[in-house]
Amino acid sequence: MALWNRDWKLLLASIIGFLLITILAIYEDIFMLIFGFTFADLLGRAKSKWHIASGILGMAVMFLIVFLATTNSLALVDSQVLVPMMIIQLVFPILIYFVEKSKNLQNELTDVNTQLVQQEERQRIARDLHDTIGHTLTMIKVKTELTTKLIDRDPSSVKQELNDILATTRTALKQVRELVSDMNFVSLQTELHHCQQLLQSANIKTTIHNHCPKIVLSSVEETMLALCVREATTNMLKHSLAQNCHMQIHCRTRQYTIAIQDDGIGLEQKGLGNGMNSMKERMRVLQGDALFEDNTKTGTKVILSIPIQDGKEPPS
Known part of the structure; x- marks a missing residue:
């Protein structure tokens, strides 16, 4: 009692x-x-x-x-x-x-601190929504109202306005993805370093060469690429039997490319698994592509590429 x-x-x-x-x-x-x-x-x-x-x-x-x-x-x-x-x-x-x-x-102090952190995070998200999505949606609203008025007055200009609305809508969609990605952000550089340590712990000698370190990626681009690098590393550990791995980052013809090459047994008779399909899906979301080249003598090469956004090209 x-x-x-x-x-x-x-x-x-x-x-x-x-x-x-x-x-x-x-x-x-x-x-x-x-x-x-x-x-x-x-x-x-x-x-x-x-x-x-x-x-x-x-x-x-x-x-x-x-x-x-x-x-x-x-x-x-x-x-x-x-x-x-x-x-x-x-x-x-x-x-x-x-x-x-x-x-x-x-315990009460810990609970209060947790609530304060959560409140600050809510305020940050609300501020980001107001400053980004709110502004973009306002532009869509104004453009739509203008298009409605032009239908009768100047039908020839309606197509251009609709194209502008479509472009603004895509911008809003991208902003939403970036906001969501910020909540689950994965750093590309951190992931590359982690994968290098993981491969080396499995006795796979790994080198990384970044030829365009000044390129600034959006959070969603960086997260998607980091997840693809993680998936490629996992596949290499499971199936490749490789001893060496080379990772290179290039920026050519307005394309940001990550190439991951190993000297393992290749992809023969394995086909495209769920991991490779997910990499393709992630790159497709970014209007990029994921290519897989394999050879039983030279190993497997994974090439991840996405377009470089305006204003992010490396200095000439």
Whole structure:
């Protein structure tokens, strides 16, 4: 009852315990009072301060009764031990109470900090939606209203306006993807480094050459490429039996390309598995492509390519 309840039942159980300890201390051994520490610890976990105070009072009465009943047989050495024991037991519930209160406050503080972090994240997402998607949707609304007016006045201009609306819609879709990707962002450089360590731990010597480090990719592009590199590395570990791997990043003819070459047994009789299909799907989303070249003598080569967006070309 004392363990399961922290209300009046705990106090009642403690009082009963003090009564039993009193009887045992008087008729068996006075040092049975040491079991009072058990109930002193439980009392400190009570929810009500009045219950704790009442329990301490009951504990003091227990010691008083035992001392009065055993005064004649109580040796000097025993009294020197029992008095400190009594003081410690009387203070122990208060100490436990403050320890428990400190733990509860720490848990509440952790919960509050978690809520603050979540609130800040919500505000960031709301701000991003307002600054990006909201502006783009406003442009679509204005363009649509203008097109509606031009249908009767200037039908020849309607096609151009519709093309502008289509382009703006694609921009909005891209912004949505980037916002979602920001929430699940995977760094390409971090993933390349991780894959290099993973391959080398499997005794596959790996080299990485980035020939265009100044290219800045969008978060969705970087995440998609990083996931494809991860998939290619997983396939290599599972099937290639390779000893060497070379990864190169190039920027040619407005294409950002990652080439992953191993010297394993190739893809013969394996076909395109789910991993390769997923790489193709990810590259297709970015208007890019994933190519797979295999040869039983030279190994497998995975080529991931996406178009370089305007303003992101490497300096000449």
